[in-house]
Amino acid sequence: MVEEQSLLGKYIIIFLVVSGYWIISIATVFVNKTLLSHIELDAPIFINLSQTLVTALICYGKKTLSILFPHTFSFPDTNIxxxxxxxxxxxxxxxFTGMIASNNLCLKYVSVAFYYIGRSLTTIFNVLFTFLILGEKTSKKCMLCCGVxxxxxxxxxxxxxxxxSLSIAGTIFGILGSLSLSLYSIWTKKILPKVDxxxxxxxxxxxxxxxxxxxxIMILNDEIPIITNYPYLREPFFWAILLGGGVCGFLIGFFTSLQIKYTSALTHNISGTAKACAQTILATYWYQETKSFMWWFSNLVILAASAAYARIKQLDMEKKHRQGPSYSKV
Structure with a gap:
């Protein structure tokens, strides 16, 4: 009985974590789209700056609490x-700077519905840079998924x-976002051991x-006059949306870590893929967009190939773990 209750509690936690990840992730995209395209503030770098500042302040707040209440809160003892x-x-x-800037610039020029397609090449760049930087080869099955x-x-x-409705600028920024996200992920993997x-x-x-x-960058992009002359600068709703975007940016990283912790990296990838599908459907409904059958089919192709890639990589990793150090990468 106790074991059943423990198992039920575990499933409830997983459900809440995955649900939280979906809600925050989708909300982040919609809030960013509102900030970038629907409040007439043509200052994307300023919006990026506000989001990184909010996250930095949240981290600083946690660090301060760890000093004041060391038995309740903890924070790494690192002098940045x-x-x-x-x-x-x-x-x-x-x-990281290039990644969030290009992601938001992509979202500025493309619809939320197209955003997933525009940012779908991350897996391709992961395979490329993992080979060039880390020297790791990818199996033929994974390469086939990349082709799809x-x-x-x-x-x-x-x-x-x-x-x-194609935006060349938005598509280019989407590709750059995929590229920078891939590089950021790979270099983070290399850097993390150096910061324990x-x-x-x-x-x-x-x-x-x-x-x-x-x-x-904001100064070079000539955004200072745009910000100072913005008619809603003193309006509470503007700062509420801006702050909301920053909090969402922080929470998405937090829930991503939780989802991986309570499930697995594979489940996180599958969850992210399913979330992208729900996000696309929701966006077409919310913005009343009508898409062709082939447009939906392209989304299905990317989603299915991405899920297959994640599954094959997971099986490769399990095989490597079973065979030990003597296993050679394929």
Whole structure:
């Protein structure tokens, strides 16, 4: 009886974590789309800056609480202003800055419905850079999945062009977002051992450094006059949306970690794929968009190939674990 209750409790926690990830992830995309396209503020770098600042302040708040209440809260004892720490983490922070900037710029120019297709090449760049940087080869089955993803991406872009709604700039930023996300993930994997695997410390440093990097970019992008002349700058609803976007940006990272912790990396990938499908359907309903059969088919192709890739990679990792160090990468 106790075992059944324990199992039930575990399933309830998993349900709440996965549900939370879906809600926060979808809300983040819609809030960012509102900030970038529907409140007439043409200052995407400023919006990025506000989000990294909010996350940095949340991390700083947790760090302060860990000092005041060490028995209740904990935070890695890392000095982000140490020269060696800056030298170690700054390359990752530059990729992190490029990733969130290109992601939001992609979302600025494309619809939420097309956003998943525009950002669907991350797996392709993962395979490429994992080989170039880490020297890890990918199995032929995974390569086949990558080929199908590229075909789905091309089909989706073609359908957007056929419908007259294709944004070249948005598509390019989507590809750059996929590229920078791939590089960020790979370099994070290399850097984490150098900071004792402290995810909170890396997140804190990344968001602080990114906030600093965004300031000159914002100035070069000539956003200061746009911000100072923005008619809703003093309106509470504007700051509420801006703050909401920052909190969502923090929470998505938090729930991603929780989902991986309470399930697995494979379940996280499958959950993310299913979430993307729900997000696309919700976006077409919310913005009253009508899409062709081939457009939906391109989404299905990408979703199925991405799920298959995740499953094959998981099986490869299990095989590697069973055969031990002598197993050679395929």
């Amino acid at each position: 202003w140490d020269r060696q720490i800056i030298k170690t983490i700054l390359p990752v922070s530059i990729m 993803i590229i075909a789905g991406f091309w089909m989706g872009v073609d359908q957007e062009h056929f419908a007259g 695997g402290q995810v909170w410390a890396l997140s804190y440093a990344n968001n602080v450094y990114a906030s600093i990097l965004f300031i000159p």
